[in-house]
Amino acid sequence: MTAQPAQGAHAAAAAPELRLIALPDFPMVQAGDDLAALTIAALSRAGLALRSDDVLVYAQKVVSKSEARQVALASVSPSAGALELARVVQKDARLVELVLREARRVVRAAKDVLIVEDRRGLIMANAGIDQSNVADGEQALLLPEDPDASAARLASRLGELATTAAPAVIISDSFGRPWRLGTVGVAIGCAGLAPLLDLRGQPDLLGRTLRVTVVGHADELAAAASLVMGQADEGRPVVLVRGLGALQGVAARAASGSERHRPATALIRPAGEDLFR
Numbered sequence: 001m002t003a004q005p006a007q008g009a010h011a012a013a014a015a016p017e018l019r020l021i022a023l024p025d026f027p028m029v030q031a032g033d034d035l036a037a038l039t040i041a042a043l044s045r046a047g048l049a050l051r052s053d054d055v056l057v058y059a060q061k062v063v064s065k066s067e068a069r070q071v072a073l074a075s076v077s078p079s080a081g082a083l084e085l086a087r088v089v090q091k092d093a094r095l096v097e098l099v100l101r102e103a104r105r106v107v108r109a110a111k112d113v114l115i116v117e118d119r120r121g122l123i124m125a126n127a128g129i130d131q132s133n134v135a136d137g138e139q140a141l142l143l144p145e146d147p148d149a150s151a152a153r154l155a156s157r158l159g160e161l162a163t164t165a166a167p168a169v170i171i172s173d174s175f176g177r178p179w180r181l182g183t184v185g186v187a188i189g190c191a192g193l194a195p196l197l198d199l200r201g202q203p204d205l206l207g208r209t210l211r212v213t214v215v216g217h218a219d220e221l222a223a224a225a226s227l228v229m230g231q232a233d234e235g236r237p238v239v240l241v242r243g244l245g246a247l248q249g250v251a252a253r254a255a256s257g258s259e260r261h262r263p264a265t266a267l268i269r270p271a272g273e274d275l276f277r
Helices: 007-014 035-045 060-066 080-089 093-102 147-161 217-229 250-254
Strands: 019-022 055-059 070-072 103-110 113-118 123-125 139-141 168-177 180-191 238-242
Touching: 019 217, 035 060, 035 147, 035 238, 055 060, 055 147, 055 217, 060 139, 060 147, 060 168, 060 180, 080 093, 080 103, 080 113, 093 103, 093 113, 093 139, 123 168, 147 168, 147 180, 168 217, 180 217, 217 238
Parallel strands: 055 168
Antiparallel strands: 019 238, 055 238, 070 139, 103 113, 113 123, 168 180
């Protein structure tokens, strides 16, 4: 009589899983570096070869550094508006000037708080401008000019260099959220995968039709990757997300070919649908 596997063991074997692998020993990135080549080298050191359903999540800082988005504060002359706003938020007027240059509008300003809508449509603190993990304290790092274009270039370059498969790419940054404490990783750039999964029309477990469920797919992956990236001195700016294809199920059917080519800007709620503006 042939022994049957225990139900629990079979369930464990069939359970879907997602792996998050921080690429080890990733070097400090400098302006002009080929980020895709550095990634392929890091994958090789880790004994990893890219698969067709892999996603690479990059911390925004390494993308900005490679694209020479670093600005010397000594080169910045604050405008009258920046000087006035700096007194309100109690920040370096030169940083405030850089924020205003990147902003469409100021959303909120108070002591230690400057939230703007930047020219990419992102609503975030300080237009994403940061001085952490920047070698010189008199330097500031801006977001990439066009994070979606940056993600597309990275994906294309990785496809050229990889001998196995070209991955999807997400560029992640840390955002605070209204009504919630703490920051989380979100996708500000995306290429090669659907940023949103529209599940409307799909059945739930009981056969009821989903009517409003749209998943922030790229944001969920960015947040997951940020867990292993860390936020301080960890030095893990690139994370390989592996196993996504096996998890898709209904979600995969919800993402048509055209959805895979939408940018991360598709995640930004249109102003006309924003009940809180």
